Every structure is written in C-alpha cells, then in structure tokens.
Amino acid sequence: MIRENVIQLDHDNIMATYGKLDLVPEEGHGATLTDKNGKSYIDFTSGIGVNIFGWNDEGWKNAVIDQVNRYQHVSNYFYCDKASELASMIAEKTGLCNMFFGNSGAEANEGAIKLARKYSFDKYGEGRSTIVTLNKSFHGRTITTLKATGQDVFHQYFFPFTEGFKYCDAGDIDALTTACTKDVCAVMLEVVQGEGGVNILSADYLKAVEALCNDRDILLIVDEVQTGIGRCGKFFGYMNAGITPDIVTTAKGLGGGLPIGTFIAGEKCAKTLGASMHGSTFGANPVSCAAACNVVSRITDEFLAEVNAKGAYIREKIAALGSDKVKEVRGIGMMTGIAVTVSPKDILHDAFDNGLLVLTAGSDVVRLLPPLTITYEEIDRGIEILAKVL
Numbered sequence: 001m002i003r004e005n006v007i008q009l010d011h012d013n014i015m016a017t018y019g020k021l022d023l024v025p026e027e028g029h030g031a032t033l034t035d036k037n038g039k040s041y042i043d044f045t046s047g048i049g050v051n052i053f054g055w056n057d058e059g060w061k062n063a064v065i066d067q068v069n070r071y072q073h074v075s076n077y078f079y080c081d082k083a084s085e086l087a088s089m090i091a092e093k094t095g096l097c098n099m100f101f102g103n104s105g106a107e108a109n110e111g112a113i114k115l116a117r118k119y120s121f122d123k124y125g126e127g128r129s130t131i132v133t134l135n136k137s138f139h140g141r142t143i144t145t146l147k148a149t150g151q152d153v154f155h156q157y158f159f160p161f162t163e164g165f166k167y168c169d170a171g172d173i174d175a176l177t178t179a180c181t182k183d184v185c186a187v188m189l190e191v192v193q194g195e196g197g198v199n200i201l202s203a204d205y206l207k208a209v210e211a212l213c214n215d216r217d218i219l220l221i222v223d224e225v226q227t228g229i230g231r232c233g234k235f236f237g238y239m240n241a242g243i244t245p246d247i248v249t250t251a252k253g254l255g256g257g258l259p260i261g262t263f264i265a266g267e268k269c270a271k272t273l274g275a276s277m278h279g280s281t282f283g284a285n286p287v288s289c290a291a292a293c294n295v296v297s298r299i300t301d302e303f304l305a306e307v308n309a310k311g312a313y314i315r316e317k318i319a320a321l322g323s324d325k326v327k328e329v330r331g332i333g334m335m336t337g338i339a340v341t342v343s344p345k346d347i348l349h350d351a352f353d354n355g356l357l358v359l360t361a362g363s364d365v366v367r368l369l370p371p372l373t374i375t376y377e378e379i380d381r382g383i384e385i386l387a388k389v390l
Contacts, residue, residue, distance in 0.1 A: 003036040021352050028055025031374040031382075033357070042382035044368045045357045049194075049226050049335075052253040052295065054371035060256050060294050067290035074286060076279065082289035089296045090264065093235050096248060097270035099262045101284035105225030105251035106140030108261035111278055112188070112247045113144060116219045117164075118277070119269040120185035123217075130183045131221075134170040136196030136362070137189065139223055148188060151196070170201055173208040180218055186247075187213055188221040191237040194369075195226075197362030198330060198337025203241035210243040219246040219269060225261070226335075229253035230299045230372050233308040233333030240332065253372075256295040260288040307334050307372050310379065314368065317383045323390035327364075336368040337361060347389055356385040 003024045010020075024036045031054050033041045046052060053060050067082060074080050087099055100111055113131060120128045133139065137150040146154050147161040155161060168175040170193065180187070187209060193199040213220040220243075227237035228250035234240050236248060246268050251261030259282075265272070311334040318338060319329045325347075328339040340347060344360040351358050361367040370379070 006036070021349075023352070023357075030054045030056075031371045031378040039355065041352075041355050041357050042378055042385065043357045044370045044382055045359050046253075046369050046371045047257065048359065049231060049252045049369040050255070051257050052229060052231070052372045053256055053298075054373050057256070057373070059298070060291060063290050063294035064258070064287055067287045070286070072285075072287055073282075076281075076283065080284055080286050080289065082286050082293055083284035086289045086293050086296065089293065090262070093296065093299070094248065094264065095244070096264045096266050099264040100273070100278060100280075101289070102261045102263075102280045103259045103282050103285075103288075104140075104261045105223075105249065106142050106145045106261075107280065107283075108225065108249035108251055108263045109139045109145045109148065109188075109223060110142055112221050112223075112249050112263040113148065113186075114278060115247060115263065115265060115269055115272055116186035116188075116221060119219060119272045122272065124185075128183055128185050130164050130166060130181075131186045131188055132166055132168060132176065132179045132184055133188045134190075134193070135167050136170065136193050136199060137167075137223075138193070138195035139188065140225075170199060171205050173205060173212070176209060177212060180212060180216060184216075184218055186219040186221050188223060190223045190225075190227060191241065192227050192232060192332060192335060194335070194367065195361055197339075197365045198335060198367055199362075200330060200332055201241075206238065206241040206243050210245075213246070221245065221247040221249070224248055224250040225252055226369075229295060230304055230307055231333055231335050231369070233304055233311065235299055235304070237332070254295060255288050255291045258285075258288040258291045260285070260292050303372070304333075310334060310370075310372075310374065310376070311336065313376070314370070314379055314383070317379070318386065321383075321387050321390060323387075325390050331368075334370055334372050334374075338366040338368070339364055340366055350389045351385060354385045354388060356382050356389070358386075 006024045026036045031043045117129045133150045135150040139145040139148040144162040150167040168179045222238045222245040224236045246266045248264045315329050344366045359367040
C-alpha cells in the first residue's frame with residue numbers, strides 16, 4: 001500500500017485523537033527508521049519509550065516468534081508458563097511480591113488505585129480512600145487516571161470524573177504532609193515526570209515521602225510506566241533514590257513493542273486482592289509475556305551501565321552546542337529533557353523535516369527517549385541534526 005493511501009484510509013476511518021506527522025514506516029533497524037518513501041530517520045522516541053531495543057531486534061523478535069509458534073492466547077482460567085516466568089523475574093529484580101498483568105500503563109495505574117483503596121478499606125473501613133498525586137503528573141487517559149493526573153488541562157469534557165484525588169507540588173514535603181489527612185490512603189508519584197516536562201524528583205524528597213507514608217500507613221505508589229525497565233539507568237527509576245514503594249506500576253518498555261502493563265505489590269498489600277476483584281481478558285497474554293521475558297532478562301548491570309553512559313553522552317553533546325534556544329538540559333539514564341526558549345513543537349517539526357524524531361513534554365521541553373540500544377554513531381547523527389535545528 002502506498003503512503004498516500006495509508007494516510008487517506010487513516011483520515012477516513014480512524015478517530016483524529018492524535019496530531020500525527022506524515023510518516024508511514026516501512027522498516028526499521030536499531031534506532032533508524034525508514035518510511036515508505038525511502039526517507040530515513042534517527043529515532044530519539046522509541047515509540048514513546050516502548051521499543052527499548054530499537055527496531056527489528058533479533059533476540060526480541062525470535063522470542064515473540066517462538067511463542068506464536070506455540071500458542072497465542074490462553075484464558076485466565078488456566079496457567080501460562082511465560083506469565084509465571086515473567087513474574088518471577090520481576091520479583092527477583094525488585095524484591096516486591098505479587099503482581100497483576102494487564103495491557104497498558106493506564107490499566108496498571110487503575111489497578112494500583114484499586115489495590116490501595118482495598119488495602120485501606122480492609123484495615124480502616126470506609127472514609128479513607130483519597131489519593132494524593134503531584135501537580136504536573138501524568139497517570140493515564142481513563143476517567144480515573146485522568147483525575148489522578150495533576151494537570152487541569154486533562155480535567156475537561158468527560159464529567160463526572162472519579163472522586164477521591166487531591167494534588168500538591170512536587171518537591172514540597174511540607175505541602176504533602178499537610179495534604180495527607182486522615183482520609184488519605186495513598187500517595188502516587190512519578191520519580192521523573194515525563195509528560196510533565198522531564199521533571200526529576202530529588203532523592204531527598206523521595207526519601208521524605210517514603211518516611212511520611214510509612215509513619216502514617218499510607219501506601220506509596222510509584223508510577224514507572226515511562227521511567228521503568230532501564231530507562232532511568234536502573235531497572236526501576238525509584239532505585240536511584242534507594243526507596244522501597246508499596247506498589248509499582250509499569251508498562252511501555254516492558255514488552256519491548258507489544259502491549260503489556262503490570263502493577264506490582266510489596267509485602268504490605270501483596271494479598272489484598274482476591275478472586276474476582278480484578279481481571280483482564282488479554283492480561284498476561286503469552287506472546288506479550290514472552291517478549292517481556294526477553295526484555296527483562298537483558299536488563300543487566302552491564303546493560304544499565306551502557307544506558308547511563310550513553311544518556312550522559314547525549315546530554316553533554318547537547319549542552320556543548322551552546323544554542324541560545326536551549327535554557328537547560330536535564331535528565332537521567334536515557335531520558336532527557338531540553339528546556340527551550342521557542343516552541344518545542346516547532347523544534348519537533350523542524351527535526352522531523354531533517355530526519356530526526358523527537359518528542360515534547362510540558363509547555364517548553366523537547367523530550368528524548370531513544371532506544372536503550374542506540375549506537376554512538378546513531379547518537380552522533382541525531383545530535384548533528386538537532387544542532388542544525390537549534
């Protein structure tokens with residue numbers, strides 16, 4: 001199918017909920033994507049942090065094919081060997097106990113909210129169900145996770161939203177302490193606010209949040225949908241701060257390109273949910289779990305050291321450009337935010353025209369989420385284009 005036909009069929013038949021660029025992929029290798037017109041792009045987006053091994057990775061692809069050749073789906077009335085294997089691998093890497101597999105980050109966050117409220121109900125009864133989240137956060141696009149998101153721009157149109165959320169500024173432990181009244185069952189946060197502008201929460205703040213939650217028996221939920229699975233230079237981003245959440249959610253990079261998400265419970269609430277309290281037809285899909293097993297098995301200390309080195313290299317190269325359009329370069333691992341003095345959307349479009357794929361975040365940030373396996377040659381080619389744009 002030619003490029004123009006693909007675009008026209010999309011316009012005719014798919015809801016226009018995304019502001020799409022005119023790119024129709026044909027094939028990809030590593031961090032280089034080629035469209036149907038034969039134009040190549042350096043990919044600093046990895047499908048918004050999903051394709052963490054880049055395009056067409058052989059090991060990942062073979063794991064998927066092997067599972068497809070066995071069976072593609074099994075109902076949750078039965079056991080799945082790849083789901084059991086994946087859960088065991090994640091538990092070993094995190095020290096957390098039990099988990100539930102769904103299909104996306106929003107689903108994982110919905111499940112975490114249910115888990116926190118059920119834990120509090122079991123122990124304290126009704127009236128203790130409020131969850132505190134942070135301003136500039138992002139937790140999903142379902143009715144509940146939209147309300148959990150601490151940005152007013154998302155609280156439009158779809159009324160009534162789920163009740164039971166309140167917000168405070170990130171980094172202000174006094175404000176959080178005041179917000180954690182007797183009706184609060186959980187605090188939910190991202191260690192790096194990706195959609196909010198690549199805002200990095202300090203280790204001191206995160207440790208203070210952990211102490212507050214432990215003191216008041218409030219569950220700490222860490223949303224690692226974007227920051228997890230090696231993106232921040234550790235298996236999960238919270239590990240950089242040395243804290244232990246009660247619930248962790250993740251998705252995006254976990255499947256390496258196939259849909260899978262999970263919420264993972266610590267010891268305190270590992271046995272809170274019982275039969276028929278949560279479910280998902282496609283949760284723990286064998287093919288997605290096989291892909292995720294391949295991903296998790298490859299997130300080693302050596303691999304993470306490379307992630308940190310390449311991420312630091314990217315930020316050093318951008319800072320060295322000396323562009324007056326750049327206010328600040330910040331990031332951790334392979335997650336970088338470039339605060340700019342011009343419209344980040346203009347930079348995104350200019351980069352696209354010149355063969356580089358980037359993202360935006362917040363109102364003034366260009367966001368980079370390259371594949372974790374990107375080569376230094378691909379980094380240099382991408383930075384060369386970014387230098388031209390800036």
